[in-house]
Amino acid sequence: MARLTLYGDPKSGNCLKVKWVLDLLSRPYDWVDVDVTRGEARTPRMLAINPAGQVPCVVLEDGRALAQSGAILLHLAEDSHLIPDDAYDRARMLEWMFWEQYSHEPYIAVRRFQRAFLNRPDAEIDPKLYERGSAALERLEAALQAGPYLVGDRISLADIALVAYTRVADEGGFDLAKYPCVAAWIVKVEADLGIGS
Template identity: 60%
Template sequence: MAEPLILYGDPGSGNCLKVKWVADHLGIPSVWRNVDVPGGGTREPAFLALNPAGRVPLVVFPDGETLSESNAIIIHLAEGSALIPEAARARARMLQWMFWEQYSHEPYIAVRRYQLHYLKRSPDELEPRLAERGVDALRLMQGTLDRSAFLVGDTLTLADVALVAYTRMAHEGGFDLAPYPAIRAWIARVEAGLGIGPYA
C-alpha cells in the first residue's frame, strides 16, 4: 500500500474539503489533520514551518515536499483521471471555471459566509458588494447549468468540485438558493458523483 499523503485542513473550509473529496474519490491514501483556522492554528510555529504562507489546505507528500492552494492541489491529485478532460479545449474550460471560482465566487460567497457564520456579524455591517457580487456569481452559474448537467458539459470535472464547495454552503452567507433550481440540482449531482452527503 502506498504511503499516505498528509492533508492539513479545517473541516469548515470548502477549500480544504475539496482536497479531501478528490483524494477520497480517487482512492488516494491520505491522513487528514485538523487545523483550527479561526483559533489561530495556521499561525502556530509548527504549521508555519510547513507552509510559511500560513494557509490551508496543505498537502505533505511522503517525500516531505509540500503543496498549497486548493486548486493547485486538486489538479495535481487528479492528473490522469476522469476529473480532468482529455480534450484541450474542455480542459481549458475547466481551468477557466477554477480561476473564476477563486477570483469571482469565493471572495464574495465564502467571505460573506465567514463573516456571518463564524464572526457572527450582522448583514448590515458587511460591505454590500459581497452580496451583489455573490448574486452575480450565482446567476452566471445558473445560466450555465440551465444548459448542461455540469459546468463543462455532461461530465463531472474539477470545475464542479471547486465550485460546489462553497456554493452548497451559500445559505450560511445569506444567499438563498431557492431561485436557482439548476444550481440546486447540480449540487445534488456533484455530491452524488463524489460520494459525499448533502450539506446540513
C-alpha cells in the first residue's frame, strides 16, 4: 500500500511542522532528507515533484504532490482537533499562520539561518532582521498573556506553525528569556507534540 512521502530538511522549521503534524495524527509516512544548503531541493528529480524547488513537499498516497507548509498542514489536519470547529476561531488560526509566514519566519528563521548555518557574524547581518524578529516575539508575548495557546484552549495549527522557528530563535540571537509567556508556551507546545528543545 502506498504511503505518504515527506521531502524535507531537518534543519527547516517549515519541514518539521509537517513532520510534527503527521506524528501527532499518527499518520504513516516516509521521510526523504533534502539538504537545501547543498541545493538538493533544486535537482531535476525534486523540481519534477515541486517546480518551486522548495521543501517541504509531500507526495500523497495517491501520487499527487503538495507544497508550502501551510497548505500541507491544512490538508493533513482537515477534520482533526488541530483545526478549531468554530468558524471565527478557524479564521484566527489562519490569521496567525499567514502572519507567521509574512511577519515572523522571514526575520527569525532567516536570521537564524544566517547565523547558525552560514556562520555570518551579527555585524554582517541586516539589522532589520533582528528588529522585526524582536517585534514578532513581542507580539507573541502579548497574545500569549491571554491564554496558553494562540487560539482557544488547546493546541491548533497556529501553535505548531509558530513554535517551529520560535523555539530555536535563540540560534538567531534572540533572547527568549525576555519573553516569559512565549518561553512557557514553547514548553507546553513541545510537550503536546512530544518533542524536546
